[in-house]
Amino acid sequence: MTNDHSQLLLDIEKKSNIVITKVRHVKFLKEEIEAYKDLKIGFNTLRRLFGFLKKTKPTLATLNTLARYLGYRSYAGYLSNKLNFDAWYFQQKLLLIQQKNDLNKTDFNSINEGVQYGKNIVYVAYFVSNLILENNLRTLNSFFKKIELSKIDFSYLLQFATIITHSFYRIDENKAIIIYNDLIKHASFRNTIPLLYIDYSNLNGIYLKVLRLLAKHSPVISDLFFVMLMEFYRDFYTEGICNRKEIKLPIGFSKFNPVLKGRFYAYTIMSSTAIDSNLKRKLFKECSTNRVSWFLEEVIPALLIKEEYKILKELSDKFYEEIFESKAWSDKTMSSIFLIGLANISWYNNEISSAKRSLELVVLEKIELSYYNFVSLFYYLTELKVSHAENALETNAAAFIILKQLVLKTGFERFIGASEKYILN
Secondary structure, three states, X not given: OOOOOHHHHHHHHHHHOOOOOOHHHHHHHHHHHHOOOOOXXXXXXXXXXXXXXOOOOOOHHXXXXXXXXXXXXXXXXXXXXXXXXXXXXXXXXXXXXXXXXOOOHHHHHHHHHHOOOHHHXXXXXXXXXXXXXXXXXXXXXXXXXXXXXXXXXXXXHHXXXXXHHHHHOOOOHHHHHHHHHHHOOOHHXXXXXXXXXXXXXXXXXXXXXXXXXXXXXXXXXXXXXXXXXXXXXXXXXXXXXXXOOOOOOOOOHHHOOXXXXXXXXXXXXXXXXXXXXXXXXXXXXXXXXXXXXXXXXXXXXXXXXXXXXHHHHXXXXXXXXXXXXXXXXXXXXXXXXXXXXXXXXXXXXXXXXXXXXXXXXXXXXXXXXXXXXXXXXXXXXXHHXXXXXXXXXXXXXXXXXXXXXXXXXXXXXXXXXXXXXXXXX
């Protein structure tokens, strides 16, 4: 710990998922801290700590407030538990715990302390994966009942969800569903596994079954809303028909996660024949009141598949900076989606060189694994359009081969239909 408390501030940024680069980010952080257990901290105090005002030595009360936000009783408690942040020390603890047949209160306290440092969550994920492979339902239930996961940085939680989800794919599907069914009663399991790792690649397989377990067991309105939207996605991309009952806005929609809000508007776009002035107005209003990079994560693909390039350009022109402002690990996915959107805008305007440059910036390998095949379908559909415009036979043929392979993996037949007019003979 340095004299200027830099590690404490880094831990605050990690937990809040707010990287402080502008004064307005300090405002967001103040709101985030004060929303946690009714803590209070001054705006100018935070501005001094992050260098936007002349620095002064923070008071103990300020340090205690920040420590409590991180889950500690005091700043002294934060310092005394710093050893639990050490990766190798924590791994050794987990190895010793793993040798036991049953975990006690001390073991769970050690894990809870260790996961306060985000990087340790990966080791915990492999610990849980081992329990899944061993079919140790007793310890798994205790884990998701007693371990506090909601305070962990989103990016680290996504890594946690990815590792554990793929551990389920290593065992027989019927056994996996039995474990899912047993654990899904725990909100911490629902929120950190099936609701976080949104598996487009298996939306026609095991993930669809998991979603239906969610609908059966979860008492949360937003969970049921999410399942309905994902079943619509499955029908839209797989069968090309959308004759389901209309999905209406549930009570409390305004407080939902921006990504879930965006998913609803994506549903609205995909199920409509065209974007009217009312829907357009709502889209811009939501972008003005939500974190844009999250809200548009589902909206942009919907605009692309419906070929709504004009509205996509208007959104891009107005919210360009907000889309690219986040530095979170997981935002490589959103950046890739937006770059594919920009490539389509350029292609639509017959600016082929610009479209190719945007596609060249997309690094598919860095996209979240759950979104990888889904985003790749849009990437290769866009490459088909661009190569068609250039009359580039080899590139066009190669893109279509890969697109067909992705359709085979996902079952999203709609992309075959969407690609037909861009195939060179």
